[in-house]
Amino acid sequence: MLWHRDAAIPNDIDAVILPGGFSYGDYLRCGAIAKFSPIIGAVKTFAAKGGLVIGICNGFQILTECHLLPGALVRNTNLQYICKPVDLRIETTNTPFTNQATKGQIVTFPIAHGEGRYTADPETLDQLEAEDRIVFRYVDNPNGSLRDIAGICNKERNVLGMMPHPERATDPLMGSADGLTVFRSIVTAFAAK
Amino acid sequence: MATITPDILAAHNVTADEYSKILSILGREPNLTELGIFSVMWSEHCSYKSSRVHLKKLPTRSKYVLLGPGENAGIIDIGDGLGVAFKIESHNHPSFIEPFQGAATGVGGILRDIFTMGARPIAVLDSLRFGPLDDPQTGARNRRIVEGVVAGISHYGNCFGVPTVGGECVFDKSYSGNPLVNVFALGVIEKEKIFLGQAHGVGNPVIYVGAKTGRDGIHGATMASDEFTEESKQKRPNVQMGDPFLEKLLLEACLEVMETGAVVGIQDMGAAGLTCSTCEMGSRAGTGIEIDLALVPQRETGMTPYEIMLSESQERMLLVAIKGREQEVFDVFEKWGLDAAEIGIVTDTGMLVVKNHGEIVAHIPNRELADEAPLYNRPYTKPARKAPMNAPAFTSADLKADLIRLLSSGDMCSKKWIYEQYDYMVRTNTLAGPGGDAAVVRIKGTDTSIAVSLDGNGRYCSLDPREGAKLGVAEACRNISTVGAQPMAATNNLNFGNPQKPEIMAQLVEAIEGMAEACLHFETPITGGNVSLYNETLGEGIHPTPVMGIVGVLKTGKPMPIEFQSEGKTVLLLGGFRDQQDLVRFGSTQYANVIVGGPWGLPPALDMDYEKRVHSAIRKIVTEGLSESAHDLSDGGLAVALAESSFGGIGAHITLPASERPEVQLFQEAPSRILVSTAKAQEVRAIADEFQVEVVEIGTTEAGKLVIADRIDASIEELRQPWSTSLERLLHA
Numbered sequence: 005m006l007w008h009r010d011a012a013i014p015n016d017i018d019a020v021i022l023p024g025g026f027s028y029g030d031y032l033r034c035g036a037i038a039k040f041s042p043i044i045g046a047v048k049t050f051a052a053k054g055g056l057v058i059g060i061c062n063g064f065q066i067l068t069e070c071h072l073l074p075g076a077l078v079r080n081t082n083l084q085y086i087c088k089p090v091d092l093r094i095e096t097t098n099t100p101f102t103n104q105a106t107k108g109q110i111v112t113f114p115i116a117h118g119e120g121r122y123t124a125d126p127e128t129l130d131q132l133e134a135e136d137r138i139v140f141r142y143v144d145n146p147n148g149s150l151r152d153i154a155g156i157c158n159k160e161r162n163v164l165g166m167m168p169h170p171e172r173a174t175d176p177l178m179g180s181a182d183g184l185t186v187f188r189s190i191v192t193a194f195a196a197k
Numbered sequence: 198m199a200t201i202t203p204d205i206l207a208a209h210n211v212t213a214d215e216y217s218k219i220l221s222i223l224g225r226e227p228n229l230t231e232l233g234i235f236s237v238m239w240s241e242h243c244s245y246k247s248s249r250v251h252l253k254k255l256p257t258r259s260k261y262v263l264l265g266p267g268e269n270a271g272i273i274d275i276g277d278g279l280g281v282a283f284k285i286e287s288h289n290h291p292s293f294i295e296p297f298q299g300a301a302t303g304v305g306g307i308l309r310d311i312f313t314m315g316a317r318p319i320a321v322l323d324s325l326r327f328g329p330l331d332d333p334q335t336g337a338r339n340r341r342i343v344e345g346v347v348a349g350i351s352h353y354g355n356c357f358g359v360p361t362v363g364g365e366c367v368f369d370k371s372y373s374g375n376p377l378v379n380v381f382a383l384g385v386i387e388k389e390k391i392f393l394g395q396a397h398g399v400g401n402p403v404i405y406v407g408a409k410t411g412r413d414g415i416h417g418a419t420m421a422s423d424e425f426t427e428e429s430k431q432k433r434p435n436v437q438m439g440d441p442f443l444e445k446l447l448l449e450a451c452l453e454v455m456e457t458g459a460v461v462g463i464q465d466m467g468a469a470g471l472t473c474s475t476c477e478m479g480s481r482a483g484t485g486i487e488i489d490l491a492l493v494p495q496r497e498t499g500m501t502p503y504e505i506m507l508s509e510s511q512e513r514m515l516l517v518a519i520k521g522r523e524q525e526v527f528d529v530f531e532k533w534g535l536d537a538a539e540i541g542i543v544t545d546t547g548m549l550v551v552k553n554h555g556e557i558v559a560h561i562p563n564r565e566l567a568d569e570a571p572l573y574n575r576p577y578t579k580p581a582r583k584a585p586m587n588a589p590a591f592t593s594a595d596l597k598a599d600l601i602r603l604l605s606s607g608d609m610c611s612k613k614w615i616y617e618q619y620d621y622m623v624r625t626n627t628l629a630g631p632g633g634d635a636a637v638v639r640i641k642g643t644d645t646s647i648a649v650s651l652d653g654n655g656r657y658c659s660l661d662p663r664e665g666a667k668l669g670v671a672e673a674c675r676n677i678s679t680v681g682a683q684p685m686a687a688t689n690n691l692n693f694g695n696p697q698k699p700e701i702m703a704q705l706v707e708a709i710e711g712m713a714e715a716c717l718h719f720e721t722p723i724t725g726g727n728v729s730l731y732n733e734t735l736g737e738g739i740h741p742t743p744v745m746g747i748v749g750v751l752k753t754g755k756p757m758p759i760e761f762q763s764e765g766k767t768v769l770l771l772g773g774f775r776d777q778q779d780l781v782r783f784g785s786t787q788y789a790n791v792i793v794g795g796p797w798g799l800p801p802a803l804d805m806d807y808e809k810r811v812h813s814a815i816r817k818i819v820t821e822g823l824s825e826s827a828h829d830l831s832d833g834g835l836a837v838a839l840a841e842s843s844f845g846g847i848g849a850h851i852t853l854p855a856s857e858r859p860e861v862q863l864f865q866e867a868p869s870r871i872l873v874s875t876a877k878a879q880e881v882r883a884i885a886d887e888f889q890v891e892v893v894e895i896g897t898t899e900a901g902k903l904v905i906a907d908r909i910d911a912s913i914e915e916l917r918q919p920w921s922t923s924l925e926r927l928l929h930a
Contacts, residue, residue, distance in 0.1 A: 024623075026356040029442025085351050085618045116355075116620045172622050177639070177755060 011042040013049075019056035019190060020047055022063025024116070024169060034077065034119045035065035044070050056100055056190060057163045061117055064155070064165035073158055073165045074132070075124030077117075081148030085118040089179060091143035092154050092168060096136050099157050100193035101164045101186050111182035113168035115146060120167040122149040122156075132156055140166055201232055209236035215571055222565045230503045230551070231559045235566065237469035237507055238476060241730050244570030247696040248728045251709045255723045256716050261685055262724055268393055269310040269464065271724020272386065273686045275750050277643045280391070282316035283383035285324075285651070285690045285746045287729040291436040292378040296345025300378050301353040301439040305511050307382040308357060309465035312448045313514065315392040315455050316384030319626060320638045321354050323364035323380050324651045324690070324744045325615075328373025330607060330927040335373040340928050342376050349439075350380070351618040356441035357448070360627050361619035363636035364651050368607035371655065374734030379690040379727075381651055381746040385640055392455055394464030396478035396486055396517045396543045401461055403475075403486060403541040404523065406530055407447045407513040410471070411496035413437045414509025443512045443535075450533040451514060457529065459522035466513040472506045474515040476549045480567035487550040488541030490558070502558040506551060517543060573696075580662050580707055581700035581738070584797050588780040591793045593860040596836075597909045599792050601919055603833050603864070604840055606791045610923035629756035634676040634829050639753045648682035648749040653690075655740030657800035660785050662704045662741045664800045666711035671808050671868050673747035674719045675829045678812035679871055680757050681819035682749030687716055689726035689745055694738025696730050704741035705730075712743060718805045719812075721747055757819045759828035760845030766825055766898045767878040768849050770835070771818070772811045773891030775867035777801055778858060787832045788864035801867050807890065808869040814888040815871050823877045823884070830870040836863040838872050839903060840916050848903040848913050849874075851896035859908050874898050 006013060006020070008027075013020065028037035038044065044066070051057045051072055059067035067073045080086055089112050094105040105111070124132070129151055132138050140155035147167075155166030170183030206216055209232060219227055219235050227235065241247060257265040263280050264272040270284040288303025304321060311318045325346060328339035354361045359382070396403065414437035454460055462482070464474045471493070479486040490505045500508075518526045523539060530537035544550070549566060551559035593599055603609055616631035628646060629637035635650040652673040658665030674684040689712060694701040716723055732739045761768075783789055784798025818824050830838045839849060856862040869890075875881050878894065885892035904910045 025358060026442055026445070029356060029440070031442070084348075085355060085620070087620045087622065088617050114622050116622060118355075169622075172625050175625075177628055177753070178622070178625060 006043055008041040008043050011046060013046045018194060019058065020050055022059040022066050024061030024063060027062055027066060034062060035069035038066045039070040048072065051163050054160070054162050058101065059165040060169055060171065061167055064167055065119065067163065067165045072163050073156060074128050075122055077119050077167065078121050078123055079119050080121055086146055087114065087116040089114045090146055090168060092140045093143055095138045095141055098136060099139055099161050099164065101189050102139060103192055104189040105185050110143060111185065112173060112180040113170050113183055114172045115168045117167055120147045120149065122153040124150065135159060139164060140168065201226060205232065209233065210240065211236050215239060218571060222562060230506060231561055233503050233507050234472045234559055234561060237472055238566050239570040243469050243473060245728050246570050247573050247575050247730060248691065248705060249572055250574050251706050254709055254713045256713060257722050257724065259686070259720060259722045262722055263388065264391065264724065266723065266725045269313050271686065271688060272314065272391060273724065273748065274388065275645055275647070277645065278388050279640065279643065280386050280388050281383055281647060281748065282311050282314045282386050283381065283688055283746070283748055284310050284725045285379055285381040285688045285744065286310065286727040287690050287692060288378045288380065289376065289692065289729050289732055292346055293342065293376055295436040296342045297349040298436050298438055300346040300349030302437045302511055303378050303380045304350055304353040305439045305441065305444050306467045307380045308359065308444065309467065309514070311382045311384040312451055313392065313394065313463055313465045314386060315390050315452070316386035317452060318359045318382050318384040319624060320383045320636065320649060321359050321361045321380060322636060322649055322651050322746070323350055323361065323378070324653060325364065325366045326372040326377035326655065326742065327368055328376070329368050329370060331930060332370065332373065339373060343928065346376065346378055347615050347618055353439055353441040355620040357445050358623050360621045360623045362621050362627050362638060363631045363649065366612050366615060367655070369655060369740060371740045374737065375732045375739050377692050377739070377742060379692070379744050381649070381688065383647065383649060383748065390455065392460065392463050394478050395462040395482040396484050397461050397482045398517065398519070399484065399543050399545045401517050401520050401543045402523050402539045403488060403543060404516050404518055404526055404537055405493055405513065405540045406450070406516060406537045407535055408440065408443055408510055409494040409496040409536060410505055410508045410513070411510045412500065412504055412508060415504060415507045437509045437511050439511050446533045446535055447512050447514065450530050450535055454526055454529040457525045459518050459525040461517040461519060463514060463516040466515060468509065470507060470509050471515070476563045476567045478515065478517065479549060479563035483547065485544035485546035485548040485550065485563060486541060487544050489552040489555065491554045492538055492540040494536040494538055502551060502553045506559070575696050575702045576699045577702035577706050578699040580703040582660060584660060584795070586781060586798055588784055588797055589793065596859060596863065597911055599788065599860065600836050600840060600909055601916060603787055603791055603837055604916055604920040605923040606787070607927060608787060609833050609837060611921045612924060613921060614924045614928065629680060633759050634679045635682065637680055637756050644753045646751050646753045648677045648680050648751055649746065650676035651744060651746050652676065653742050653744035655742035656790065656796055657785050658708060658742060659740040660796060660799050662708040663711035664803065666708040666743045667715040667805065668800055668803055668868060669743060669745045670712060670715035670719060670721065671803055671805065672831055673745045674721060674812055675808070675868070675871070677747050677749035678816045679819070679827050679829045680751065681816055682751035683816065684719055684721045684747050684749045687721040687723050687745055687747045689723055689743060691726070691728045692732055692739065692742040692744065693730050694733045701738055708741055708743045715805065719809060757824065757827050759842055760826055761842050761847040761849060761874045761898045762825040764847060764898050764900050766874045766876055767894055768851065768896040768898060769873045769875060769878060769881055770870060770893045770895050771815060771873050771885060771890065772870035773893050775870060776862065777865050777867045778861055783861055783865055786834065786864055786866045788860060801865070803868050810888040810890050811869045811871065814884050814890050817884050818873065818881055823880050824873045824875045826874045828872045830872060831866065834864040834866050836905060836909065839905065842872055843903045843913050844917050844920070846913060847898050847900055849896050850899045851905045853895065853906040863905065863908065
């Protein structure tokens with residue numbers, strides 16, 4: 005666990021996960037204050053050196069706020085918080101986060117957010133598509149995200165942001181273990197190094 | 198110094214008798230600050246002065262109870278060196294005046310009660326009651342209240358990071374001017390690390406932590422002890438504002454500071470804020486407390502001692518540390534970015550001494566203030582009831598249409614619109630979330646899970662509070678047993694009208710006595726709870742509404758679903774038909790209420806011995822893995838339970854004996870019944886025999902439709918669609 009006031013990431017860290025939650029209460033705007041926390045500078049450096057970074061839910065919001073990923077996450081179209089399991093389609097396996105999946109595979113991850121509607125200008129969206137950077141799409145769009153986008157990666161493919169929660173789908177007791185695919189892919193990516 | 202006039206006493210809800218008691222305790226006239234302090238501590242909300250005499254009738258002990266009523270929350274032993282702390286509390290009055298903040302701070306308050314013990318909250322459930330959404334006069338306001346309350350709970354619980362895993366939501370005219378928002382919270386605690394709200398150790402520092410004090414919520418506790426009138430809307434500043442993220446920080450800081458060993462006692466500042474936490478901590482320890490208000494972190498300038506002592510600003514705690522180890526406490530709170538200030542010391546005088554810049558502004562004996570509130574054995578007669586005893590003439594024109602109407606009604610429709618706004622999965626322990634019979638949350642690192650059910654039935658209680666209260670306990674225990682858990686203990690929230698009316702007081706007395714009898718029978722002692730009186734608006738009382746929160750324990754495993762799982766399985770009715778063809782008892786049912794225009798008559802008859810044997814039987818069936826689904830029968834009886842069991846897509850073909858009153862057969866609400874689908878009917882029968890309860894084979898599961906004898910033939914979609922969309926339709930009409 006890295007503390008938000010720390011300004012460096014220890015050398016033995018392989019991947020950084022920005023988990024869900026309500027960083028700084030999500031006051032002002034989700035992730036808007038978090039981007040000023042000391043640790044974020046270190047995360048940017050870590051990412052620039054090719055380190056794996058995943059932002060889940062609030063973590064995705066932080067990654068867009070600090071421009072590690074393009075676009076923004078705004079309020080769901082129904083203006084309500086939504087918590088439920090949703091089906092996602094894995095759109096690319098060409099990432100360290102999905103190499104153990106098959107293209108087009110449908111997985112079930114929960115979502116739990118009030119501001120999960122992905123939005124960006126049309127050029128950015130076209131570029132994301134052209135560069136195969138849309139990693140997950142909603143099968144039945146719950147929040148109004150443009151082009152059904154649930155998760156994207158950066159151009160270098162080492163930074164992933166996604167609104168759904170793979171870590172909440174890691175045990176059959178919880179209804180789905182599909183999320184293990186993401187974590188197994190990361191392990192595989194490291195093993196291949 | 199201001200002289201205390203009758204007008205000032207009236208403004209503080211202090212009676213002439215209570216005032217003479219204050220005079221004799223102090224041996225002099227109080228000043229205004231002291232009067233304010235007495236008025237909140239002796240309010241109904243804080244002192245339970247009208248109910249305490251009767252609350253003593255409730256069972257509170259068992260070999261599992263580690264801590265009973267009197268502290269911030271009760272605690273039971275769940276093995277592995279662990280306990281669970283839990284309690285339910287109401288925030289009814291604030292939620293009417295300002296639904297969003299009222300409900301949000303209701304969640305915040307009960308969470309603090311849990312973590313002040315040293316427990317980490319792992320589950321919240323809510324019992325909500327509102328006026329009808331489609332009422333021509335009050336519908337618009339009721340809809341606004343629902344949306345505000347749900348958004349408030351969602352806002353606070355989600356941001357704090359505790360899953361809201363279940364609850365109930367009921368609509369009735371009697372709640373139009375007085376919604377009920379009862380919030381239950383549960384946390385896990387190591388048995389050896391329970392913290393109490395006691396100020397031990399003369400000379401130890403008294404430390405204030407958390408949010409700064411503002412003017413919000415002054416006289417919240419006295420407001421909650423008064424009826425609503427047209428002027429109530431003027432009381433909006435009495436409702437507090439919540440900051441859930443600050444509470445999350447406070448939680449982490451408190452649990453961390455408790456680990457240091459530098460903390461002697463700790464208590465949250467809830468109702469009556471600094472007043473209540475200081476005098477209660479002193480009283481419990483038999484010590485005195487001396488504080489100086491100039492040292493209290495303040496959000497506003499120019500606050501008077503009266504305002505600081507009575508403020509109900511949220512997210513604050515008071516703790517007593519070991520002298521010499523203050524710095525350890527300050528370091529933890531600094532890490533979490535929270536205020537911590539030494540505001541006084543523990544003394545041996547037994548007095549609450551409040552200074553402001555060194556000048557004494559209040560000087561009151563702790564014990565008398567905290568524990569010597571006047572006790573009222575208020576007169577009671579027969580419980581108020583308005584409904585007629587006998588049934589009107591009625592016959593069903595179309596049983597299928599009746600079923601659809603029931604499934605679309607506010608009480609029975611899907612509550613998905615509500616619970617999808619709650620993060621019911623955060624912390625990844627929720628095995629069974631909202632929508633089932635009971636919520637199930639696992640305790641990581643053990644093979645134990647906790648089941649919780651909240652239940653109450655105001656309509657039953659309005660017809661017979663004693664029987665209604667018993668039925669509430671029975672249903673909660675049945676829900677717990679249906680997921681395979683053993684009911685262990687209970688917490689209660691007693692929501693009633695004005696106790697100064699003898700026929701309302703009688704409702705309270707009868708309900709407590711019924712609850713006591715049932716809790717004794719089902720071995721679920723009450724470890725704490727809350728009483729909310731004066732739930733009246735313009736002289737109209739609510740239905741007497743005791744809400745039970747029952748906690749059970751089970752082995753962690755795949756949860757038992759309520760839906761049928763596969764085709765061709767035997768459908769059994771455990772407990773049997775319990776045919777109550779008695780039309781007087783039918784008058785309390787949802788059918789009588791929604792379709793016929795009741796209620797009338799009496800609640801269903803309950804045989805507690807039989808009920809308990811049904812619980813034992815279903816628990817054994819479920820834990821031995823003999824059923825594919827299990828769902829208890831409650832609102833709407835057999836037909837509604839069959840429909841709900843079909844909503845996963847697998848329905849059933851049901852055969853029933855002939856009946857002269859098919860609507861009564863299908864919709865009567867006799868308790869002690871559970872619907873089971875199984876491939877192992879023989880084994881299930883053997884268990885029913887072992888516990889001497891009836892079991893009747895009533896049909897076979899079948900994909901896509903529900904056929905109930907020659908009475909109802911429907912595709913599942915025909916039933917599911919209105920059920921699942923109704924609440925949203927009612928809200929956005």
